[in-house]
Amino acid sequence: xxxxxxxxxxxxxxxxxxxxxxxxxxxxxxxxxxxxxxxxxxxxxxxxxxxxxxxxxxxxxxxxxxxxxxxxxxxxxxxxxxxxxxxxxxxxxxxxxxxxxxxxxxxxxxxxxxxxxxxxxxxxxxxxxxxxxxxxxxxxxxxxxxxxxxxxxxxxxxxxxxxxxxxxxxxxxxxxxxxxxxxxxxxxxxxxxxxxxxxxxxxxxxxxxxxxxxxxxxxxxxxxxxxxxxxxxxxxxxxxxxxxxxxxxxxxxxxxxxxxxxxxxxxxxxxxxxxxxxxxxxxxxxxxxxxxxxxxxxxxxxxxxxxxxxxxxxxxxxxxxxxxxxxxxxxxxxxx
Amino acid sequence: xxxxxxxxxxxxxxxxxxxxxxxxxxxxxxxxxxxxxxxxxxxxxxxxxxxxxxxxxxxxxxxxxxxxxxxxxxxxxxxxxxxxxxxxxxxxxxxxxxxxxxxxxxxxxxxxxxxxxxxxxxxxxxxxxxxxxxxxxxxxxxxxxxxxxxxxxxxxxxxxxxxxxxxxxxxxxxxxxxxxxxxxxxxxxxxxxxxxxxxxxxxxxxxxxxxxxxxxxxxxxxxxxxxxxxxxxxxxxxxxxxxxxxxxxxxxxxxxxxxxxxxxxxxxxxxxxxxxxxxxxxxxxxxxx
Numbered sequence: 001x002x003x004x005x006x007x008x009x010x011x012x013x014x015x016x017x018x019x020x021x022x023x024x025x026x027x028x029x030x031x032x033x034x035x036x037x038x039x040x041x042x043x044x045x046x047x048x049x050x051x052x053x054x055x056x057x058x059x060x061x062x063x064x065x066x067x068x069x070x071x072x073x074x075x076x077x078x079x080x081x082x083x084x085x086x087x088x089x090x091x092x093x094x095x096x097x098x099x100x101x102x103x104x105x106x107x108x109x110x111x112x113x114x115x116x117x118x119x120x121x122x123x124x125x126x127x128x129x130x131x132x133x134x135x136x137x138x139x140x141x142x143x144x145x146x147x148x149x150x151x152x153x154x155x156x157x158x159x160x161x162x163x164x165x166x167x168x169x170x171x172x173x174x175x176x177x178x179x180x181x182x183x184x185x186x187x188x189x190x191x192x193x194x195x196x197x198x199x200x201x202x203x204x205x206x207x208x209x210x211x212x213x214x215x216x217x218x219x220x221x222x223x224x225x226x227x228x229x230x231x232x233x234x235x236x237x238x239x240x241x242x243x244x245x246x247x248x249x250x251x252x253x254x255x256x257x258x259x260x261x262x263x264x265x266x267x268x269x270x271x272x273x274x275x276x277x278x279x280x281x282x283x284x285x286x287x288x289x290x291x292x293x294x295x296x297x298x299x300x301x302x303x304x305x306x307x308x309x310x311x312x313x314x315x316x317x318x319x320x321x322x323x324x325x326x327x328x329x330x331x332x333x334x335x336x
Numbered sequence: 337x338x339x340x341x342x343x344x345x346x347x348x349x350x351x352x353x354x355x356x357x358x359x360x361x362x363x364x365x366x367x368x369x370x371x372x373x374x375x376x377x378x379x380x381x382x383x384x385x386x387x388x389x390x391x392x393x394x395x396x397x398x399x400x401x402x403x404x405x406x407x408x409x410x411x412x413x414x415x416x417x418x419x420x421x422x423x424x425x426x427x428x429x430x431x432x433x434x435x436x437x438x439x440x441x442x443x444x445x446x447x448x449x450x451x452x453x454x455x456x457x458x459x460x461x462x463x464x465x466x467x468x469x470x471x472x473x474x475x476x477x478x479x480x481x482x483x484x485x486x487x488x489x490x491x492x493x494x495x496x497x498x499x500x501x502x503x504x505x506x507x508x509x510x511x512x513x514x515x516x517x518x519x520x521x522x523x524x525x526x527x528x529x530x531x532x533x534x535x536x537x538x539x540x541x542x543x544x545x546x547x548x549x550x551x552x553x554x555x556x557x558x559x560x561x562x563x564x565x566x567x568x569x570x571x572x573x574x575x576x577x578x579x580x581x582x583x584x585x586x587x588x589x590x591x592x593x594x595x596x597x598x599x600x601x602x603x604x605x606x607x608x609x610x611x612x613x614x615x616x617x618x619x620x621x622x623x624x625x
Contacts, residue, residue, distance in 0.1 A: 127392060231391075233433040237496075241448040242385045242421015244414065255438045331438055331483045 021312040022074070022305070026067050033104045035059070036083045036299040057083060070266055070305070079309070081304035084295075089188045089306035093288065097310065098181030099169055100280070100287035103210070104273050106184070106203055110211035111272075112265070115218025122219070123226040123249055134219065141216035146275045150209035150282045157205060167284035174198060206283040210275050214268050225257040249333050259330055266322030270315045337405065339506050340386065345399035347381055347470050349561070355394060356382050356563040357618055363556075368533060368540040370550040370571070372586070373560035379543045381563070385511040386541065388413075388420050404506070421452050425500035425512040427529065429516070431492035435484035445499045453503055463518035467471065467498035471528060490521040494528065494550065501532055507539045514549070525602035526553065547590045551575060559583050562615045582611045 037053050054060040056067060073080060079089035102263045123133035132147060144152075158166035170176065170183060174195065176187045184203065187196040230253050277289035284290070288307055295303040327333045340363040344382045356378045363369045371379040384390045388408065401408045403423065408416045428434040435444060445467065446460035455463070461480075468476035471494040484492060493513065495572040500508050508531060514522040530553045533540050542554055543604055550557050550571060557574055559567040559582065567580040585603040 233428050233430060234436040236389050237426055237428055237434050238436075239389050239417075239422060240424065240426045242417055242452040243448075244417065247451075252436055256436070329438070332485045 010320060014320075018309065018312055022071070022309060023067075025305055025308040026070065027152070027302055028064065029299075030063055030066075032293060034299050036301055039299050040083065040220045053102055060257055067170075070302075074309075078249040079306040082295075082303045083300045084303070086296045089302050092291070092303065093310050095181060096286065096288045096291050098183070099285065100273070100276050100289060101314075102182060102184045103207055103276055103280070103285060103287055104269070105205060105208035107214070108265075108269055109273055110207055111214035111218055114211060114215035115222065118215070118219035119222035119226055120249060120254075123230065123253075124245060126227055126230075134223070138216045138219045141212045142220070144213070146209050146213055146272075147278045147282055148281055149212045150206065153205045153209055154282075162206050163201075166205065167202075169199070169202050169286050171198050171202075195228055202283075202285070206276075206279045209282075209336075210272050214265070214272055217268055218261060218265060222257060222261045225260050229253040229257040255329060259326065262322060262326055262329065266319055267317055273311065273314060306320045338364045338367075338402075340541070341400075341402040342386070343386060343400040343402065345382070345401065346617075347378075347385060347394055347580050348397055350393055350395050354397075354563055354619070356385070357615070357622070358399065359558075359563070359565050361541045361558050361568060363507065363541055363546065365390055365539050365557060366537040368542055369528075370554035371541065371543045371560060372547060372550055372557055374545065376562075377560040378563035379545075379560050380511055382560075383511050383541055383543050386420075386507075387424060387426055389426075389507055393480035400430070406524075408433070408536045415520060418433045418452075421448065423506045425503070425505040425508045427497055427508060427513045428513045429515055431489050431496055432558070434496055435492055437484055439483075440480070441484065441487070441495055445480070445495070445502055449503060463502060464498075467502055468495070470501075470532070471495070471498045473498075490525065493517060493521075493525055496624055497529060497532060500572060501536055501538070502608045504536065505538060507541065509541045509543070511543045511544070513542075518623070529553070547586065550585065559586070561611050564615055564618055566611065566614075581607050 036057070037050055037059065040053065041049060051060070058066060059067075069082060077090065079093070081087065082089050082092055085092065117137065118134050122131045125131050125134075154166050157164045165171070168261050176183070176195070177190065177192070180186055184196065184199045187199060189194070226249065230249070232253075237249055238248050243251075276287060277292055279285070280287045280289035281293050288310065292307045293303070294300075295307060340497070342359055342361050344358040344360055345356055346354060348354040359378070359382060361369065361382075368407075371382060373379050381390070381394070381497070385396065385404075390396070396409060397407070403419060404421070407421065411419070411531060435441070442461070442464060445464045446455075446457070449455040449460040449463065450457055464480055465476045465584055468479055473479055473491065473494055479487065479491070479495070487495070497513075499547050513529060514525050517525060526549060529540075532538075533553075540553075542550070544550060554571050556570055559574075559580065567574070567578065567583045569579060573579075574583060575587070578587055585607040589601045591600060591602050
């Protein structure tokens with residue numbers, strides 16, 4: 001019963017958050033300068049043309065009325081029609097979503113592997129030069145933002161040592177058999193490892209650029225809490241049982257030390273998803289972020305709204321997943 | 337031949353003051369030796385050195401720790417860890433922090449039997465049930481499935497005691513095992529440790545600052561001050577005729593239940609001064625080789 005109440009409460013707060021996001025994004029993009037009609041008509045269009053086009057898109061009505069119309073549509077799953085492409089926003093946005101999700105998850109996996117290994121190696125060699133080297137690398141990784149890492153990677157692995165593709169999601173000339181948008185996942189299911197390799201070769205650099213700063217944060221925080229955990233009594237007791245250092249770190253300390261890191265990773269992962277906007281642009285990766293920038297440039301109001309709402313849904317979903325994981329890892333929370 | 341024999345063990349903080357000053361002591365098989373002294377006297381440090389869990393900030397500068405005749409300090413870290421794991425165990429001070437909060441009780445008792453000593457899982461599980469019954473825990477099967485936070489402090493200390501005896505070690509280091517417990521529970525736990533020790537014939541190094549505990553549990557004792565062994569004698573001799581003035585002062589400072597109005601008797605300043613002088617003269621001699 002308690003569990004059901006928590007879920008209900010969660011859904012309710014999520015709805016409030018989404019409503020807030022909807023209101024803010026709707027009015028903010030209408031208050032900032034620039035309007036879609038000006039982008040659609042050639043310079044020198046008559047007042048009459050502008051008025052007619054505005055009426056066609058409902059932009060002549062008061063802002064509150066526009067909001068009411070849009071919200072009523074959203075309630076029925078209709079997010080409006082994109083002004084630039086004249087296609088339903090929902091279809092456009094959902095079509096791009098898998099690309100961004102795959103990129104973000106790939107980046108997250110990379111960050112956890114890189115940051116986790118750094119933390120483990122640093123803890124294993126604490127007090128030695130190894131730990132110092134890891135701290136220095138962490139500091140460097142953290143002080144450079146993701147898009148700069150993107151440029152650096154492009155120069156190194158795209159130009160000097162061309163092993164990865166620097167743009168796009170997949171080589172355009174390839175024949176794609178996919179029925180879903182999750183190319184990377186589906187290529188594995190279909191055992192098309194050639195396509196999988198091509199997708200990874202495209203995705204590797206943008207994902208790594210997104211992963212490096214997060215990896216540094218994970219590395220630093222996890223190492224810190226691992227080192228604290230390694231001084232606790234139950235770890236000392238495990239040492240007296242004849243276990244070696246590596247076993248003690250992995251089996252006794254890691255799970256408890258990972259808890260504070262997990263909370264932070266949840267928050268940072270949403271930042272990472274935000275980072276996809278610029279990184280996708282940089283690597284011409286056809287995801288949501290790239291679409292968002294186009295939508296803003298073209299003042300495609302319905303599309304911007306759709307994308308922002310979708311990002312908000314993703315953020316709340318990530319937070320929910322983190323909370324659930326936390327309960328799984330921490331037995332003390334399970335019965336609460 | 338003693339099972340544990342410590343010879344001239346000196347430990348110091350790296351680039352800092354000495355913590356143990358040429359400590360020598362023996363614990364024979366099946367014998368209980370108390371280590372007594374004030375806070376900071378180095379009694380816990382001896383137990384940690386024996387078990388190979390000294391903090392990284394301290395280093396052993398000289399001496400031998402002979403376990404069954406083999407000097408642990410001459411072995412590779414891996415080999416000494418293996419020997420300690422196979423023949424020694426620790427009963428820690430604070431039962432609330434000595435169990436891993438994210439593992440169930442069962443594996444915390446049985447894993448070492450399986451991983452280190454090569455038992456089968458079934459044999460280890462059966463052993464855990466027997467042990468919990470021996471430390472008077474009712475419904476052992478349920479307790480083995482529990483997480484530490486579901487159990488009381490006294491219960492957890494019983495589990496830690498059971499766990500220490502699990503592999504039939506030759507030597508157990510008990511590091512103030514009753515200090516963190518309620519007074520009412522202390523007595524039960526003490527009786528439990530003494531009973532288990534007698535039944536299993538385990539040698540016990542009992543770190544405590546409570547002379548009452550020593551008189552109940554130990555046969556021998558070492559009195560420490562500032563890392564220096566002041567007196568090494570049998571418990572009978574110590575309580576009837578302490579040889580060192582500091583020992584006598586410690587005895588006099590122990591509150592007596594028979595005379596509750598007597599008030600607390602601190603160790604006299606003159607005695608402390610004399611002991612400090614003894615420590616200083618030891619350091620001077622050590623400095624001149």
